Amino acid sequence: MNILQALFFPPEQPGGVSSMIPFMLERFNKRGWEMELFSLPKRVRGKGTEPVQFTTFDWERYAGHPVVDKYIQTYKDYVWWTKLRMNKSFDLIHAHHPIAALVMKQLYPDKPVLMTVHSSYERELILNGKIKESGPEHKFLTSIYRELEARMDQLLTVSNSFKQYLAEYVQEPERIGVIPNGFDEKRFRPVAHENKIPQLITVCRLVPAKGLDTLLLACAELKKKGIPFVLHLIGDGPIRPELEQMAIELNIYEEIIFYGYMLHPEDFMPFFDVFVLPSRAEAFGSVFAEAALCGLALIGTNVGGIPEQIEHGHNGLLVPVGDVASLTSALEKVSSDRIYRYNLGRVAWDKARKSYSMTRVVQQLKNVYRPYRRTE
Template sequence: MKILQALFFPPEQPGGVSSMVPYIKERFNHVDDEMELFSLPKRIRNKGSEQVSFKTFDYTPYIGNKLVDKYIQTYRDYLWWTKMRINQSYDLIHAHHPIAAMVMKQVFPNTKLVLTLHSSYERELILNKAIEPDGVEQQFLTKIYRELEVVADRILTVSHAFKNYLADYVEHVDRIKVIHNGFDEKRFRPTAHENEVTQFITVCRLVPAKGLDVLLRACARLKAKGHPFMLHIIGDGPIRKELEALAQSLGLYDDIIFYGYMLHPEQFMPFFDVFVLPSRAEAFGSVFAEAALCQLALVGTDVGGIAEQIQHRVNGLLVPVEDDEALAEALESVVIDPDFRYQLALAASNKAKKDYSLERVIAQLKKVYREELASNNP
């Protein structure tokens, strides 16, 4: 098989997709199959000028909205770059972004197209207070799902929770297959260590959707009870200054370190004790699997893909969204009982190795690819 993996962001960008697909390519290219990566460089802006049309809806009533106009221009740019850079054919194309999928089907209409939907852009925008619920932007972005259902030969997604979310926007949700993200175990090396003070770590983009304001309030509760800890925050984003100010106002200045963006946090993670991220929504939450492979205890919110990774009090702790009191109690339980914390971390690591191995993902993808290629000759 000659396969093209069509990304949106370049592989060097942070995030679950960009950090996973290059490792899949490496493994595929060690066997009989050939795989290439393709993405839109950041420098490509406002190059495309072709007209855009969709099969399932007319987008022209949305023209003039800033987000919609940017989306359409990005589509044109991706189309321009694809036509300029790709001059060969493939047996199958696997896209990892809606724009990549739609463009690839336009350029290669007779090539089998598999699409993985990794997250919900509109839901993230709403949680980050960038758009209003039920507004023009959400209407436009959710219509894209039906377009993708028509364009793609097979749709995959990363969690059952996200598949259920898509049910409101597609006609045949039963045709969507769930394949969880996979991770190369060689990247993760748990390190034996003994910290005198419990070390919490979180890794994420600093945006409202990640719930770090809830985490800081929970830490303030924990500190008020007299439990020592350190919280390490890796990541950057638009609300960093706001979070730093909140930490100051809560009296947490000496208990938190803001590191900013880090390309390979998995190299840093094994030296900590607990990974915590109280997201308000998460399609899968790759960073939880990564933290589990580093053998950290996991604390997260009972939402989306997080809840599919964590079985409460077995391989981690789940708390309700927006509940800083419950989060503080969960953190307290792993601070005061190191044995409990260790058992959670060990169980999380064992589950991640079993369920999220790269070999498992490759085997599942190969099966999907071969099924799609076989369907050309029924």
């Protein structure tokens, strides 16, 4: 059986799809399954010219809005690139982005196409202040879910929480499968270490949706209480200057290390003690599973797919979105008690190893793929 994994952009950074698909492909190929990757290079811009049509709604009623126009042009570019570079046939296509899924079904209508919805682009844009809720861009992006339902052979997503989110926009949500992301146990694993001062780490894109302003305010309260810590902030994004200025004004700049973008944070993530990310939205939150596999204690928000990974007080701590006092209390608890945070991290590792291993996701996907095997 020859399977194509169709991504959006190339898998060049850790987290989410980029962290999972290449290593998943390697596992499948070692077991005798033929599998290849396909994606749109970031340098391809403005090449496609073919008209775009959807079957369940008229996208042109939303034309003229920047997000919509960019989305449609990217769709055209994906069509152009696929026609240019695709030179072989596949038995099954598994797409990991709506554009990749719809383009593949358009160009190969007789091939089964599966789609995993990994995240909510529209929620991210709203939380980052790029579009308005219920505005034309929001309506366009959420209409894509119904289009996917109508044209895909199977829809999957990464958490029960996100399946519930999708239910508002599709007609038969019960048909959506749930397969949480899987992670290579060889890349993410604990390392014995001893830090005199608690080392906190977060890994994310520096955008408002990640709630890093809440984290800095909580860290400032932690410093006022006289609790020592170092926060390692890995990632880059448009609000980095704003966060650095905020750290200066809160008198915690000396306690924070801004690393910028890093290709392989898993190489030294195991040497820290606590992973904290107060996101305002997460479909799954892959980086929590990665941190758990490294043996870190977890602190996250009670939103999206995060509570499906963190059982409060058992393998981590959950706090309400935007609640500085609750986040401060959680940070104080894990920072002040080395044994407590060690136990949280140990239980987090055990759960992640059982629930989010690459072995588990490969087996689940095999069960999804098998019905599409050729019988001849």
